[in-house]
Amino acid sequence: MSLQILIVEDDVVNRCFLTELLGGQGHQCHPIGSVNEARRLLAEGRFDLCLADVQLPDGRGDSLRDCVGPQRLLLMSGDPPPVGATDWLQKPIDLAQLARWLPLPGSLVSGNGRGVKPDGQAILLDDAAAARALGAGLPSLPGLRRLLASELERELPRLAEALTAGQTAPLAAGLHRLQAACALCGASDLQRRGGELLGALQNPDLRHVLWCRYAEAAQQLVPALRA
Template identity: 30%
Template sequence: MDGTVLIADDDRTIRTVLTQALTRAGCRVHATGALAQLLRWVEEGRGDLVITDVMMPDGNGLDLIPAIRKARPDLPVIVISAQNTIVTAIRATEAEAFDYLPKPFDLPDLMTRAGQALSRRLRRGDIAPASSGVAAGDAPATEGADPALPLIGHAPAMQGLFRMVARMLNADLPVLIAGEAGVGKTVVARSFHDLSDRREAGFITLTSADLSEEAVQRAGERARGGTLLIEDPPGFDMAAQARLIGMIEAWESGPLRSQMPRIVSTTGPDPAGDLAAGRLRADLYYRLAGATITVPPLRARVDDILPLARHLLARAAMHGLPSRRLSDEAAALIRAYPFPGNVRELENTMRRLALTSAGEEITGAELLAVLPDARLVPATPGAGPARHAGAAKTGGATPQPVAAAMAGLPPGETANMRLAQSVEMHLQRYFDLHGDQLPPPGLYDRILREIEKPLLEIALDATGGNQLRCADLLGINRNTLRKKLTDLNIEVTRRRKLM
């Protein structure tokens, strides 16, 4: 690769990893933790590619993209974000970002996309992965979108789903949403309406209970210009399916074609099987399946379970239920349970816990009491479906709070281990960001330097800048401390006066 890359991220680890990887690939890199600095570089004409985080201390990276477009229309922008929601994916598409990746991202994947962005000077119309359908001056489709929409997830299957929804959001193409019961098909269908430019018109649902010709016709009229959701069309009898075909044909060829609603359907995990078995008419199937989206079951996105559980607890509090949080033990147990009922079961469990928990923090015992079948939680380290994506690296060990509970350790024992666990988490993250590659040589000294500087800074703050007290706190000689302050370029402030 060749070119200059501008990086904006408030996470120093990510800036370091990206700088090293891009430099090794032949790029020149400027990295900052502030959007203001990024914009200054862009306006000065620096950079051939921007890689920016979304949530930054001085603003939102997505909100900065129009200013980047105004200053440098041909400058591609790759967005990376820990806000792994469908709204983030759609906003990145609307803002005409070159690409969007969720955190934690796969480093080789990001490098591939950076290479693609640098390999061509993009015309303004080619910057977006697909047309967003937002004209200049229009309000974005996500304006006023419900932030509590429970479509979050880092898993590749969910990110692929988000991208597909974002690209088809304002198209007229009918969409068939497939998946197991409880995975959130109706929520995905609702997002096609609520986040699109049809959101001011009607959203009407047609089910197998609406079998009469009058009911089908009435639903079609009420959905005019908006969205018609057809739930489980294979569950309709053949006569009702024929009436649906007639209604769609009348729309497509009649005088009200311009007011035809967007048709979104939900079905089971195997629509092709329904077609082959004769449960779904072929002529209806091909009218509904302009594009097919499959929503993955929760067991296929294990790493999303815990953040989704916390999101659902917060959502329950927004709806008037008591505010709760998960204890470490409860969090690990949730991570281990396979949730055969998918997101619907998880949401029901979180709502019950919000109502029944004795305190603000939900305990492991309280969680086990409301799970339909607590026997599904693995009873031995590494057993069952709780083994996660990192199990190959960690030996499949049960999460520490669960292991401690199994061993009968007192609660304080796990609390004393949190610092080591936190360090281990960040070190593992550093390795994971390199994908299949190893970090650059010299890792031991580099990591010690990364830890030493913030340790000294925090210790100085805690002792009010008194170096004698700071040296005593750290257990080192004062002259050693002074040398380290000089070597690490730790500036002396009013609060930190040299003695």
């Protein structure tokens, strides 16, 4: 089941990450960055769900309850949820959290095979995907890709240590940051693998297998990012 989801988040990295994460599951996402724009869109169109950051430049996300009703608004924050809150997503957000509210398919891989060529050869860098994420920011793409290469080289050993120690929270936080960077750089294949890994963090055996695949793909990607 595909949902129409309004994403209200002023942080462009988080906004791109959520759009790519949910879009990869077949949902139609509409990312924006302000309460006022959200009110306008909610008045004009019908959305199945609204994800809103608690603190926004022009107001609070929870003020949108009067537009969508409590059953269709999920709030996002880096802070722990208030006592008794049931509509709260604590950042970093992953599919495991969202699965409580969204009808996600059993497979964490996009059903349209996005990011994989018909012959099965992975597309390491997708300029079209980067263009959609960056909009008019394409001149900065080479620099962003070099930054992602450095970030991968720095973060992979740390994430491997967290995995070995069974520390899923820092592993999820690190993957969340890398997923957002992958979205901006058009690293569709690594982003897909990261989504699979995030969805399997509570399964020790599966997360180890998926981590090995993710780390191998990341190491192969680094030279392409620097090219």
